[in-house]
Amino acid sequence: MITVEHLSKHFEDLKRGRVYALKDVSFDVQPGEIFGLLGPNGAGKTTALRILSTVLKPSEGEVVVSGFNVVTHPTEVRQNIGFMSGNTGIYDRMTGWELVQYFGRLYGLPEDLLQHRLHEVFDTLQMNDVRDVLGSKMSTGMKQKVSIARTIIHDPPVLIFDEPTSGLDVLVARALLEAINSLRTQGKSIIFSTHIMREVEKLCDRIAIIHKGQILAMGTREELAEEHQQPDMEELFFDLIKEFETKQKELNQKV
Numbered sequence: 001m002i003t004v005e006h007l008s009k010h011f012e013d014l015k016r017g018r019v020y021a022l023k024d025v026s027f028d029v030q031p032g033e034i035f036g037l038l039g040p041n042g043a044g045k046t047t048a049l050r051i052l053s054t055v056l057k058p059s060e061g062e063v064v065v066s067g068f069n070v071v072t073h074p075t076e077v078r079q080n081i082g083f084m085s086g087n088t089g090i091y092d093r094m095t096g097w098e099l100v101q102y103f104g105r106l107y108g109l110p111e112d113l114l115q116h117r118l119h120e121v122f123d124t125l126q127m128n129d130v131r132d133v134l135g136s137k138m139s140t141g142m143k144q145k146v147s148i149a150r151t152i153i154h155d156p157p158v159l160i161f162d163e164p165t166s167g168l169d170v171l172v173a174r175a176l177l178e179a180i181n182s183l184r185t186q187g188k189s190i191i192f193s194t195h196i197m198r199e200v201e202k203l204c205d206r207i208a209i210i211h212k213g214q215i216l217a218m219g220t221r222e223e224l225a226e227e228h229q230q231p232d233m234e235e236l237f238f239d240l241i242k243e244f245e246t247k248q249k250e251l252n253q254k255v
């Protein structure tokens with residue numbers, strides 16, 4: 001489970017001065033749920049996910065992952081999460097099996113448990129054909145499967161996917177989304193960040209629309225449609241952004 005409360009993050013940028021990547025963001029993700037962070041480039045998605053995975057520290061607010069605070073217990077948080085982005089690396093000179101095994105060892109899994117998990121993960125993801133293939137010889141689809149396998153080898157309760165389908169063809173992307181979907185049924189708490197509306201519509205139980213570091217709307221598809229009287233997600237997305245920009249402009253004119 002993940003809880004994010006009043007999270008803000010700013011950077012001191014040489015050119016732009018203080019930049020708020022996140023402003024007072026709150027949400028939670030429950031076990032067995034896929035929570036979608038939907039926002040355009042620069043919305044703050046990556047910053048939020050980096051804080052969740054302890055790479056960055058919050059400026060304000062509190063983030064708790066599986067009962068551990070990201071600032072005070074980063075090691076425990078890292079043991080409880082799996083992180084996958086679009087460019088999760090595959091090593092040319094390792095086979096699929098060797099690479100996932102290597103990551104299992106990095107996570108400190110005892111050898112007998114590791115061997116059990118390797119068989120389990122390769123079976124579940126139906127990737128025994130990649131077992132002995134070197135990274136340099138893998139297709140994009142194979143690489144993605146190995147990336148997921150290395151993300152889940154330590155069986156973490158929380159999974160974070162940052163634009164995982166970027167650069168993939170539709171078939172590979174579809175297979176990846178199906179794999180993520182099956183992780184939900186195993187009771188994982190999953191965050192899925194993307195700027196692709198269709199992915200969110202298909203996959204996510206709840207959605208937060210994020211823009212310029214702020215959550216503009218949050219809920220299930222049905223709740224969002226009802227609340228904003230707009231059944232079309234894409235239209236809803238553009239309406240919210242337009243409304244936000246108009247308000248910002250008015251505020252700036254007043255100052």
Ligand SMILES: Nc1ncnc2c1ncn2[C@@H]1O[C@H](COP(=O)(O)OP(=O)(O)OP(=O)(O)O)[C@@H](O)[C@H]1O
Pocket residue numbers: 011012013019020021039040041042043044045046047048
């Ligand atoms: N280290 C940094 N220094 C200064 N500004 C930063 C830094 N990291 C992020 N930002 C700014 O914070 C804002 C949010 O960036 P972030 O990368 O989180 O967005 P994003 O939603 O992930 O977008 P993208 O899909 O383009 O990665 C942007 O304005 C970005 O320029």
